[in-house]
Structures are given as structure tokens and as C-alpha cells.
Amino acid sequence: MKRCIFLYLLLSLLPGMYMHAVADTITITNLKPLDLAVYGQMQYLLDKTDTLQLADVLAHGEFKPIEKQIPNFAITTDALWLRFTVNNQTAENHLKADITYPILNKVDFYYPLADGQYGMVKSGELRPFKKRSYNHQNFVFDLNVPAGATRTFFLRIQTKEPILVPTYIGTEREILTKLNKDDLFLALYLGVILVMFLYNIFIFFTTRDWSYFYYICYIATVGFTQICLLGFGYRYWWHDNTFITEQSVQWGGVLSGLGVLLFVKNFLHVRSKSRWANRLFWFFITGYCLTLVICLLGQLSLAYAIIDMLALSVVVFILIFGLIRAIKYKERLARIFLLAWVVFIASIMIFVLKDVGIIPYNIFTSHILLIGSAVEVVLLSFALADKINTYKKEKEDSQAAALRISQENEKLVREQNIVLEERVAQRTEQLVKSNDDLNTALSSLKEAQSQLVEKEKMASLGQLTAGIAHEINNPINFVTSNIKPLKLDIEDIKTLLAKYEQLEKQPELQPAFREIAAFKNEIDIGYIHEEITSLLKGIEDGAMRTAEIVKGLRTFSRLDESDVKFVDLHEGIDSTLVLLRNAIPSYVKVVRNYGELPKVECYAGKVNQVFMNIITNAISAIKKKGDEDNATLTITTRRENGFACISIKDSGTGMPQEVKEKIFDPFFTTKDVGEGTGLGLSIVFNIIEKHNGRIIVNTAPDEGAEFVIYLPLKITHLPN
Template sequence: KDILNFQGSNSTFWLKITIKNNDYQNKSLIEIIQPFLNEVNFYYPLDNGYKEIKAGELYPFNQRRFNQSTNFVFDIDIKPGEEKTYFFEVNGYQQILIPIQIVDINQFYSNISTQNIWFGVYCGIIVVMFLYNIFIYFSIRDKSYIYYVLHTIFVGLTQSTLIGYSYKYFWPNSPWFGNFSAFLLTCLVSIIGTQFLIEFMYIKKRLKNAFVVLKVFQVIYILYIILSLSGYYSTTWQIILVTQTIVAITILIISIYLYREGYNEAKFYLIGWSLFMLSLIVFVTKDSLSWIPYNLFTKYSLLFGSATEVTLLSFALADKINIYKKEKEISQAATLSALQENDRIIREQNSTLERKVTERTNELVATNNNLSKTLTDLKEAQTQLVEAEKMASLGLLTAGIAHEINNPINFVTSNVGPLRRDVDLLVDAITNIESVGLSDISMDEKQQQIEDYKEEIELDFLKIEINHLLNGINEGATRTADIVKGLKIFSRLDENDLKRADINEGLQSTLTIANNLIGDKIQVIKNFGNIPAIECYPGKLNQVFLNIVSNAVFAIQEKFNNQTGGILKVTTENDEQYLTIKIQDNGTGMSEATKKKIFEPFFTTKNVGIGTGLGMSIVYNTIKKHNAEIYLNSEEGVGTEFIIQLNLVFTEPIADYQSEQQG
């Protein structure tokens, strides 16, 4: 045989070669043109036996004497006319092909130079295709390009590995990975190549069954990687070669089918893949079946085929862009035609529309006049209803306020008579003591008369009584002043000016003027925090507080029937953004239906004639006017809590609310 082919085997083979030098050259080399052999141990004769030179992929690449080549090269050191016998001990994991040639040193270096040039051209093609298409990917972001770029890189690495350049330049000191890389890269090329086909030809959408088959092949290749990691190199390589042929034929069938179905982008893909498949068949049959001879063309068939494939696949991607461009031009032409037709229709309808618009405008003007009148009437009615609610609130408090003011005034008035009497006694006492002091009697007699008089008018008791009466008058005056101050603060019901105000002060004034309404059966708990003054409409907020407090008192009285046990709790606090007011009672509480309607105008749970049903509606609108929020927590039979959340920094309410109020 010209080429020794031991197929895939784990055995070790011994070769005996007898060489006679009939040439004048005495510097000849023997070269095994197969970079994938685990061990190539060369034995050449000496005077007293044979010397062994170890080589192969089990050893670091740089240990080779002739490391300029990726093949295994040995110096046979035979003189002209001399005959010697040499031995090779060979084993490998992959296909054990042993092409052997004998060359002189000059031819050897010439062959290396030629091989490097051709492989450099191949690398140039791979790099150009990579850079060109990665640039296009970043321009259009089509996933097909990224899979093509990855496929191109791994194709180049695979071919570099099969020829031996990867082991020489990338991992020369890693024999294990040098063996494993052939399996890994071959499988990765197939996985990414099938994924490129799936994305480029829309296989999942067009051929669902083929999509499943291709995904199964991808899983099989992953299993091959795992199997090779387990050390089954020889078996794995044989089934990879068979699988590659099956996958190549499958992809060829898919490409032909899609091309026949009218998908133009399949044209270049079909040509490129057909040529690659042809090179793959040549490579596989050369290795595993020995149907065709081993020569330079068959050895590098995958190199030629893969270079042609990546080039034509790049053309296929470019053709896909051209197809997109044509489709876009057709779409734009159709859109332009539709726009022109729409423009014609619009022009034809303009006159009709103008006439109808004029008629409709006249109708709308008349309707608008009617609506304006209705709106004016509604605003007047709304103003009257709000004023009625305010007057109802004031009417509710008038009797209580009068009673609150009358009590301290009566206390002051009742103390004036006794105080006048006591003051008269003091004046008489001063006059009598002065008279005794100016008399001519002795000092002891003066002192005795004064002491007798003080006992007669009970001066010590008189001083105590005067002090008590003055304290009572002071307390009544202070209470009256507090009520007047509360009225002054609360009386801002019609203020429309935004100003800074103390919310605690407003709440206190509300509780003060509602004191008679609250009575002495309800416990009032005030937890006023150290809150800052804020911009607001204080008079309107006081109305809010009064409406909520009045409803709370009503609910407590309904539950406890004017007996003790009722609690009204008022709390203020703030954080970095909001000032919060909580008004809580333990009254009757509300049902779910009541809570949903509580802020609706004219809704009330009170009997007819008690309240207008506008109190909580005014509360809601006032809070919204402050661009604030009000929350309700209530449980029937347990009580109710209103939580008002005001902004520390006042902001105008949104337009929707303003228009709602105007409407």
C-alpha cells in the first residue's frame, strides 16, 4: 500500500523500514505526515544496538527536534550507498493513517514554507469573513450573523487543530488538551453550524420536524464531548465521523427542500454546504473507508471545503440583506401607493366634511350655550349647599359656644359681689388702723386695739377669701380668652389665601369650640407631635377637622347612649415628606357599603333633618384641594379612624382635580 491505514484501533503497531541511500545526499529525513498520533517512537541503529527517540501528542510539542513542522520528522543519518533498518512504534486514538515520505533537508523546509503559505491564505479568509460579518452584526443586530461569526471562528480553529497548528502555537505544553481539542472543536463546529442554519433559514417556523432533528443532533454532539472526556477517544472519533456524514446529508436535504420551496436565501447556503459536504465525504472516506487515495488534495479537502463554505455562507447572509432590502422597497412602494390613495379620498371628502363640520359646529354652539347656563346654575347651587353646610356646622356649635362662654362669665360675675364686700372691709380696716395709730394712747394699747379689730373682721380669712375670689376671676377670664382665641382661629372658614399655619393650633381650636358638643362623657386624648407649620388653607382645614370630630362624637353617642366609655383620640406626627393627622373614635364604625359611599355628596347615615350629607364631601374636596390624601379605616361596632396626609411642601393639585371642581 502507498498509505498505511490501520483504521481506528487502540493497539500499538510496529513498523519496520529498510532504507538504502542510492543518492549522493547524506542528510535525509523521514517524515510521518500525520499530526494526530499519540506515540511515534523512532528507533534507529547504532553500532551496539538501537536508540529510541520518543515523540507524539503525549509529549510537549517543543520537545520535538524538528518543531518547524506539525508532522513527526526524524533524521535517518544514512550515508550514500549505505543501507539501514529502522523501526517505528505507533499508536493513536483517532484514525491511524501513516503516510511516510523521505525528503532531503532542503525539500523539507520548502514543504513547510509552502504549507505555511497556504494555511496563511486560509487564515486570512477566516479572519476577513470574521471581521466583515462581526461588523455587520453590530450594525443590524441579526442573530444569524453572530452564529455565523462563531461558526467561522470554530471552523478555523478546527482546521488548525486537524493540521497540527493549534497544538504548535496555542497549547504546545498541554498534551491532554491537544488530544481533546480535536473532539471538542469538531463537536462545537457542528453544534453552532446547525444553530446557524436554524436561525438563518427560520427552521423552527418553516420546518418544525427538522428543527427537532437538528436539536437532537446538537444534544448528541454534547454527549460526544462528554464521552471523549471519559477517555473513549478511538470509539468517539469513529462515531463522530459517521455522525458528521449523516448530519451533512440531513442539512443538504433541508437546504434543497427550502430552495425548492422558493426561499431564495437557501441558494448560496445550498451551494456552500454542498461543496463542504463533498469535502467532508472525501475526508471521511479517505480516513475510514479508504475508497479514495490519500494525497495532498484529500488530506486538505476539509481545508478547501471549509474556506469555500464560510465564503459562500457570507454571500448567503449578504443575499439575505438584499432580500430584506427588496422587501422593504416593495413595502415602501405599497405604503406610498396607499398614502396617495388616502390623500385622494381625503381631498374628495374635505368638502363634505367641511359642510358637516359647519352644521355640527352650529349645533355645538347652541348646546354649549345651554351647558354654560346649566353649569352656572350648578355652581350657584353648589355654593349655596356648601354655605348651608357651613351654617349648619356653626348652628350646631352656637348653643354650645354660648354655653362655654357663659359659664366662665357667670363665674366672674358671681365673684364680683363678694370681692367688693371684702375690699370694703379692707378699706375700713385701713381707716381704723390709721385712726388708732394717730391717737395719743400708749403703744401697747394701740397694738391691742389693732389686734382686737383684726380678730373682729377676721382679717386672715379675709385675705384667703380675696385670693380665692381673684383666682376664680382669673380662671374665668382665661377660659373666656381661650374660647375667644379658638373662635378667632376657627373663624377662618371663608379664607381662600394660602398661608403657613400650625395644624396643632387648628386642631386645638376645633376641640375647644366643640367642647360642649363633646361633653364630659367622652375622653379626649391629644397626642400632638412637634410638627412644623405648613402652607395650607387653615380655615378650610378647620372645617375638615370639625366635620370629622362632629361625626366621631355622633358615632360615640350612638354607641354609648351618652354614657361614659367613649374615646376620641387626635394624633399629629410628621416624617421627611408628610404631616399626618389621625382622628380616631371607638364609636359605631361603618359597614363596607358605608365606607364606599362616605365621601359622596348628600350621603348620610343620620336620620332625616340631621345634617345635610355634605360634610364628608366637603372634607374630601378640601383635602384634594391641598393635593393631599385622606384614608379611612373602620370596622363596624369597633370604631373609625380618618388619616389625613398633608405635604410638608405645598404643591398645587393636578389639573384633573381642578377641572373636576370647576365642573
């Protein structure tokens, strides 16, 4: 490839050998309907004062011949005047001029009129695009040169980028054909860029490889740069925005530089492979960012010069780094990248050599950047695809190595199985012996647990018996104390009746009646009647209270009901409160908020045991807190979504979270030693679970506790 490039460059020097022999008049003939103004066919004049007008130029202008293939000037703030003469040897009366460098800021075209004066057409990318005679990014001007005549024309150009004026002169047909070819080249290039852009986006979302992301950015920036340089974006999108038009070329240079650096840095894994190169990459990236700031501040000429310097440095640096990685470290990715990069560099060299006149300016060399960048984009896409294949092969090799190791491990496992079986047999004997010991310990634990459960039951029964004894003793004492007065009153009544019996035997009634009346006054017969009524009322109340206690005992224990049946929960709660009346302090306010509940299918005795344990704990918590002014026990019932809901809320000490999480564990208690076994709430939980219900506890320290019990109205399935 190097030899081919050198041979091409050597052959390209041949046109420069006769550059001075070309006439200074551009002649258009039928055999040569299109001509590029080269080698002395244009003359130039630099206006350093920027004050010369056309009249000054015609009178005193000293034009110099351009000894380059095409007019090519470095960045300058001077106004450039160009003069060229056209001889029309065709049958057409109108020729056209096409300046194919669309990024010139201001272009003034002067053409001769019939009266000897000059007319002027203003153009340039900083002037309204709509006023152009031709809707194209190139500068196209009409040359009014009649057939067989010769005319001289002038161009005045000002721009903040390097001045390049490749000018084609020809017939209208040839110029329009050339414009169409330029558009075709650009369309093909943009098509390649767009296809590669979309293709790599698809690959990125498929593989999630960030190399493709940076490559997508690189493709986008390279495409954007070419669109700016060739005036395509100015033609179709931002020709009405002077700010973007003026800075778009610099933006493209900065963005393409950043895109190249970020992509190469990621593609060649610079950060992990070369610390010094990684620092240089960041140096160039910082330089491009600062250049963008300079550009935005309006220093466009300075920014363009810095971009050129950075671009040359980056091209050389990346080329050297790629050569090091490809030759010294023999990296496959570096070799493929180097091939694509050399193609791009070669296109840049040809483009530059064409501008300075060493290589001929033709349709190939004028579009070499498009061709080179398109080929580079395609080659780099192949490089990324090869990268995926490399990763795939490495993965397959890794899987093969893993399989080989797995097979070796399997062989070791088979060899060790025999030894392990012997050790397992020995260990099994030990485990069997340990299991027997654990079974023995478990049996002992179950026996102890059963004893504790029975102890809890006996404690509840003792509390129940004490309550019954106390409650029955009061009404019995009341009845006993009323028996003696009742007997005395009855004796008095008997005496009175006896007097009436004697009255029948006495002949004289009046004296007897007086005697009876006196006796009535003596015994106060009215008081006797009232006392008898009161005594009988006391006996009746005592008997009713005794019946109520007995009924509560019967309801609580449900001794005559061992099966599941429908019961009234309110009746069970009331009986529990009756039996606990002696345990509830007088300052505790018991609030019953009973809702409408149907009869619930359950084990009545076990459900009453739930009420007994929870209310007993609530009373203990209230006593422990000691707040007699606000001591309340609130029992609320309601029907909720097919469940009977019973809420038992106290104003006691409440529980912290760590205690709340353990209250249903067997043997857990917060009471002092000897006051509780820790099985009460565990029994409550088991009873509710047996009824397919659930229990919720709402509590916080010093805010009391609320136990919410949910029992199904009808048990569809009872656990074993």
C-alpha cells in the first residue's frame, strides 16, 4: 500500500511541470464544455485595508498570477480579489461558473454589463440563502458571455476559514450535470453513514457493548463534519441561522475530534494497556473542549487554527499508538484499526495535496474525504464485528477449559466417593446414637411442657374457683343474715293469729277488739309488713345473683358442650367479666361496645378461655401502670367480611416491639418469677388458629395494648 501511494504521488507531480505554460484565459469550446480554472488562469489581489472597491481595483489593482492548481490561501483577515477571463467558443450565449467550496462567508461576484459598467451579485454562507439564483450549497453564477466573445470577471471573498476557490467554468448543461454528480456523491456518502449508524445502533442494543456506543458517536460526528464542510446542512437546515452557519465548521471539527478520541480510546482499551497514552488522550480531549469554548466566544479563525493543529497531532499520535500496539504487542484489533486509519489518513493526504496543487483536482480527489471516511467507517464496523467474534472464540475456549476442569473434578469426585461412603457410614452410626439421645430429651421436654400446660390450667381453675367462692359467699351471707328477723316476724304473726282464734270463743267482741288493736300498736303491724317485704326482696336478690353466678360458671366452662356449635360471643364475654368481677379493681371502667353479631360456630369453652386470658393480662397491665384516673378496659365487637371481630383494648403499660414479637412464644413472660408460666397467650394463639382465625396486636410503650381477634362465623374446615 505504501508503494502504491508513493507511485500515485509521484505521478501526480507531472501536471505541475507545465503550470506556467497554460494561458491566462479560460476558453470553453464544444470539445471542452467544462473547465477548471487552474495554473495561472486566475489572478489575485490581497486587500489588506479592506477598503478597495471595484473601481479602485480596475484603476490601480496589481493582480498577481496564481501559480497553484487552484486558488488556495491560508487563514487571513484580508479581502481576496480574484480576476479571470472567459472566452466562449461554443454556440451558447450563456455560461456558468461553479465555486465548489461552500463554506466561504462572503462572495461578491462582479460581471460586465453592456454599457461597460459592472453589475454585482452578493452571495456567501452568511447571506440570505433564498436570494441565490440556484438552490444549491455551491456558489453558482451566470456568465453573460456571448458566443465568440471574451469577458473578464471579478470575485471578492472574505471568510474566517482558509480560502479555497475551486472554480468550474462551463455550459449550463455541464455545470448542472456536475452539480447533480456532487449531490449524488454526497447522497451516497450520507446513505453509507446512515446505514452504518442505524446498523451499529441495532448491534449496540443487541450486545450492550459500549464500544458500539462510542462508534455510533464517532459515525455521527464524522457525518456531521462532512455535512458542514460540504454545505449540506447549511442548504437544508440552518441557512437562516447565521450563528450556526458561521460556527458549524468549527463545531464539526471539534466534535469529530472528540468522537475519534473517545472511540479509539475505548476500542483499543487505552486506559488498561497504556497509562501514558491514556493521559495524552485526555490532553487532546481537553484541548478540543477548550477550542469549542474559544469558538463559542467568537474567535473563529483562532479556533480553526487550533483545530488544524490538534487534528494533525491526533492523527500522528493515533497512528504511532496503533503501530506500537499492532507491531510490538501483535494485537489483532490494533491491526484492523490501523488498516482503517491508514485509509483515512491517505484520503486526508490526497485531499491536502490536491489543495496545494501537487495532485490534480478532479472528481475523485475532490471527493476523496467522503470516500476515505466512508471506507473507514465500513472497515471499523468490520473491526467491531471481528471483536465480537474474538470475544465469542475466547468465550468458547473458556467454556471448553471449564468443561475440561469439570470433567477432571468429576473424576476426583468419583474417586473420593468410596472414601466418603465409608466416612458417611461411620457418621451415620454416630448420628443414629445422637438421634436416640435427642428423642429421649424431646420426650422429656414434651412431658415438662405438658406439666406446665396443666399447671397453667390449674392456675386458671384456681382463679376461677376463688372468684366463684367469693361471689357465691356474699349472697349466701345475705340470705343467712335475713333468716332470723324473718323468723321473729313470723312468730309475731302467729301470735296475732292466735288472738284472732281466741276472739271467736269470747262472747263479748268489743273488749277483744280493743285488746287486738292495742296489740297491733304494740308490735307495730305496719312496720312488720314492710320488713317482711324487704326481707323477701333481699332473699330474692341473693337467689337471683347466685343463679347468675352459677349460670356464668356454666357458660364459661361449657361443661355440657364438648362439640362445635353456634354460640353467642356476647354471652361468653359477659360471663367472663362476671367471674373476673373480684379481680377487676373498682377504679377500672369497663366499656362494652357490642355490635350486631350472629351466633358463631366454635368451641365455646375454648373461646371463653381466650377471653379469660386476654382480659386477665389486660387487668394486670392496668394495675402495673397505676393510673387510676384513666384506667379503662374497652371491649368492642363487630362483623367484618365474614368474620366476628372482637377488640379487647386496655390502658395499661403497653409493649415495645421486641416484646410484641415474642408474646405468643411458649414460656415467654414479662411477669416476675412465680407469677406466670408464659403459656397463656401461646394457648390463646393455638385456640384461635384451631378455629381458622387470626389475632392482631396493636401496642406501643405507655399507650396500652389492643388485641383484635378474628373468628370465622362458620368454620369450613377444622385443623387436626
